[in-house]
Amino acid sequence: MLETFLPPLQRWLLFSGVILVVGAVTWRGVLVPRLRYRLTGGRLEHEAEHPEVATAEARVAGVAAVVAGVLMVTWGLRLWAQYLDFRDPFTTVGEDLRFLLLDTGWGTIWMIQGGVIALLAVGFLLLRRRAGATAPPPPGLTPEGVLRTTPPLLELPLRWKLVTAGVLVLVLTLGLSSHAMSVPGSRTLAVSVDMMHTLAAGGWIGTLFLVLVTARPRTERARSFLAVQLTAFSPLAMVAVGALIFMGILLSIFHTHEIAALWQSEYGRRLSGKVGLAGGVMLLGLWNWRRGLPALVRAQGREAPGAAQRVWQSAALEVALAAVVVLATAILVATPVPPGAH
Ligand code: HEM
Structure with missing residues (x-):
């Protein structure tokens, strides 16, 4: 057990x-x-x-x-x-x-x-x-x-x-x-890509978590601080998510030798599950950015705590779902890569 x-x-x-x-x-x-x-x-x-x-x-x-x-x-x-x-x-x-x-x-x-x-x-x-x-x-x-x-x-x-x-x-x-250490011939590249993937995950989800911790929308001033922080965070999140996906795809190529391995091997199936979950987090992030943040900015100075509460909760859900992706990763990294991949 x-x-x-x-x-x-x-x-x-x-x-x-x-x-x-x-x-x-x-x-x-x-x-x-x-x-x-x-x-x-x-x-x-x-x-x-x-x-x-x-x-x-x-x-x-x-x-x-x-x-x-x-x-x-x-x-x-x-x-x-x-x-x-x-x-x-x-x-x-x-x-x-x-x-x-x-x-x-x-x-x-x-x-x-x-x-x-x-x-x-x-x-x-x-x-x-x-x-x-x-x-x-x-x-x-x-x-x-x-x-x-x-x-x-x-x-x-x-x-x-x-x-x-x-x-x-x-x-x-x-x-x-990590598995990057067993990539033959391109170990240094694989480890660097793995590092950048983790850094991108932290730059997005870790930073968002700290934005939420430092700006709980309880007062008008805190709500405005939340809006300012999220506005400054959006471009950073876009770059981080782009890097996360790009590095994630490279890692997937390193660790699965052919596309069919994504559904034919245990590793591939777990990786596909993780990518599906990550896609859900990204869609929620997209919604928060395109819908939630503009609503929060519009509500500034109008004594409307509802918008800030909704954005804060939705961003908190984004972080919580990302924690599930990290759990999927924790299982993935201990799964043997498909035969022939390394
Ligand atoms: C919310 C989004 C994501 C988070 C938080 C996340 C996080 C992580 C973390 C923490 C690792 C472990 C790195 C290490 O052991 O050094 C990892 C590995 C990995 N990630 Fe992601 N990731 C995300 C999205 C993605 C996406 C979209 C892909 C594919 C397109 C992907 C593919 C991979 C692969 C292939 C590995 C290597 C696993 C192994 O060593 O066997 N990840 N990810």
């Missing part, structure tokens, strides 16, 4: 956690610069002028710290799940674990992954404390506000850059223990 449910549950938690921490750094690195630009009505101003952003930044760092804590537990479970898969009845537990950790590539990646998760937990906690501490204004900024001269990522405070680097290493450790 435990052996059946623990491994997929552990992978689901791992993937979900990684998607959320990718979302946290995307929120800060990509969304916040766009947000500030919008909040000032087209003028770029110093971050201290926007209290909502500073409060939201503290909350995002706090949520990410909790997620990193959960990832820590998941990381421990991962060793247990691997041990259950690998267990040799003729040796002791200690010998099995020593072999797993010290003599396999899996063990090396697992240990690196644990180190990165621990550093991220500390990093996000420190960020939560320091959130809102004013960074020096970007070069070329006048008190009246001028258009940016540096790309948003370069304006990112060093502490966030370090955490972003940690998140990238964490995503790399996922790629290094």
Whole structure:
């Protein structure tokens, strides 16, 4: 029983956690610069002028710290799940674990992954404390506000850059223990594509989750912050979904050697199921973007909490359905690829 449910549950938690921490750094690195630009009505101003952003930044760092804590537990479970898969009845537990950790590539990646998760937990906690501490204004900024001269990522405070680097290493450790590692001849390409697929999933679903956490539409001001955030998020979501689909198709080509494998093999059937579910999430996202967001923007300043509530709930459903896609992925990645694919 435990052996059946623990491994997929552990992978689901791992993937979900990684998607959320990718979302946290995307929120800060990509969304916040766009947000500030919008909040000032087209003028770029110093971050201290926007209290909502500073409060939201503290909350995002706090949520990410909790997620990193959960990832820590998941990381421990991962060793247990691997041990259950690998267990040799003729040796002791200690010998099995020593072999797993010290003599396999899996063990090396697992240990690196644990180190990165621990550093991220500390990093996000420190960020939560320091959130809102004013960074020096970007070069070329006048008190009246001028258009940016540096790309948003370069304006990112060093502490966030370090955490972003940690998140990238964490995503790399996922790629290094995925099916991409067994693609013959193009392993580096396959791992890079796998990484970009995970980053795109986090950039879309992880960021949306944090937008919803930081702007619960309880007051008029929070409703307007939700509208501003979702408006700034839409172009990012479009790029992320495009990249997710493109990288997903490449991964599907890597892991299934012919189109018939999509229905003739167990792997292909599970992949098709996942793609069907992902299509549903994307359609809901499309509806939220084309119908929900314009209704929310139109309702601004009209004391109409209903529109904001509806959009928030519908976007929350989008995130919840994506969690089901991640569960389907957690099952897919442990399914052997069709014969002849690798
Ligand atoms: C809501 C949308 C999606 C989410 C959240 C998502 C998430 C993920 C995650 C977290 C992984 C694991 C990466 C790793 O182990 O390093 C993955 C793998 C994969 N995804 Fe997606 N994905 C989505 C949509 C898609 C789509 C649309 C396709 C196909 C067109 C696709 C195809 C794949 C394939 C083939 C893999 C590799 C599985 C393996 O290693 O055997 N995904 N996805």
